[in-house]
Amino acid sequence: MSIIYLDNNATTQTAPEVLEAMRPFLSELYGNPSSMHTFGGQIHRKIEDARSQVAGLINADPSEIVFTSCGTESDNTALMSALEINTRKKHIITTRVEHPAVLNFCHHLGRKGFRITYLPVGSKGELDPDLILKSVDDETALVSIMYANNETGVIFPIDEITRILADRGIMFHTDAVQAVGKIPVNVQETMIDMLSLSGHKIHAPKGIGALYVRKGTRFHPFIIGGHQEHGRRAGTENVASVIGLGKAAELALRNLDEERTTVSRLRDRLEQGLLAACPDASVNGDTQNRLPNTANISFEYIEGEAILLRLDEHGICASSGSACSSGSLEPSHVLRAMGIPYTAVHGSIRFSLSRYTTAAEVDRVIDIMPGIVKELRELSPFGRDRLTCPKQE
Ligand code: PLP
DSSP states (O other), X not given: OOOEEOBTTTOOOOOHHHHHHHGGGGTTOOOOTTOSSHHHHHHHHHHHHHHHHHHHHHTOOXXXXXXXXXXXXXXXXXXXXXXXXXXXXXEEEEETTOOHHXXXXXXXXXXXXXXXXXXXXXTTSOOOTHHHHHHOOTTEXXXXXXXXXXXXXXXXXXXXXXXXXXXXXXXXXXXXXXXXTTBOOOTTTSOOSEEEEEGXXXXXXXXXXXXXXXXXXXXXXXXXXXXXXXXTSOSOOOHHHHHHHHHHHHHHHHTHHHIIIIIHHHHHHHHHHHHHHSXXXXXXXXXXXXXXXXXXXXXXXXXXXHHXXXXXXXXXXXXXXXXXGGTSSSOOHHHHHTTOOHHHHHTEEEEEOOTTOOHHHHHHHHHHHHHHHHHHHHHOTTOGGGOOOOOOO
């Protein structure tokens, strides 16, 4: 059975061109880029080429790119750096809907005595930038707000936020892991101090990421050891993956228009097809302002896990905002923060497309889904007539 992969916000397939670019660095080109010899120097130059490719995707200068092991490391590094260089300031502002890479690190910092403000979002997952203005004070070291949400795809007003923070001496970090490669991100136009990105969301392999650090931004490394990455991230480089990330960034830049037209058209076709064919289904998140590849749909009165299992039987991969399938014990903190009713959170499915998604795949999902929904509603103890909803928080 062939796979219909609609879980690209979880991870993406490695692009064939990326794999091809990486291959020599997993075999004959194995030198250490820090070595003095010509063999090592050759690898070093390739890493610098990859740095330029990654910089190109966000319009940064190559010197502003630090390679890391993943988006999570980039996020943790940005938060720690802001606190290390500003030891008198103990306050961080973030949102309730961040990825755990930021959210759980903030919980950790909260337990260590830092003060964390978690900004709420509206019912469409939108963020009111004025809340930031109301929350900053003399102790604020950092504002960390994601560029786009991984579950709903909702895009936050990063431009406006940076204008609000201008000249206040507060560091601004954005987790752009889901945004980069899907929508234009331009660090020349927006005063972002630090930005996280991750390879495996843009058709590079897992285990490689980058942190953009604006020139002139004071920085403290998270991983300390050797002098790699100009002392900003110790550890011998994951050379093949760095090369892969560079190639993936080059391809993402080239495909940005396609992402915004072809992919969003397919996403809309999927969404409209499902809403038309399945009663009691609704879209979560601001449909006017979201990533082109993401659709988060609630099928009320049924469990997301059950839907995923049925989809899986047809070789269709997606994600759910309900408890177990998201790998946590709690239903989606994002949908809960948006005040989505319990019955809808539990039946929420995230479909996330990529430039490899085809119209035939989308149409197959539209064909299959109504039968699954109907069958599960008939079976479910949450069936419409017997439904009892726990009180909302
Ligand atoms: N931030 C966001 C918004 C994400 O979606 C993810 C991954 O899902 C991460 C951070 C973590 O990235 P990585 O898996 O590379 O650690």
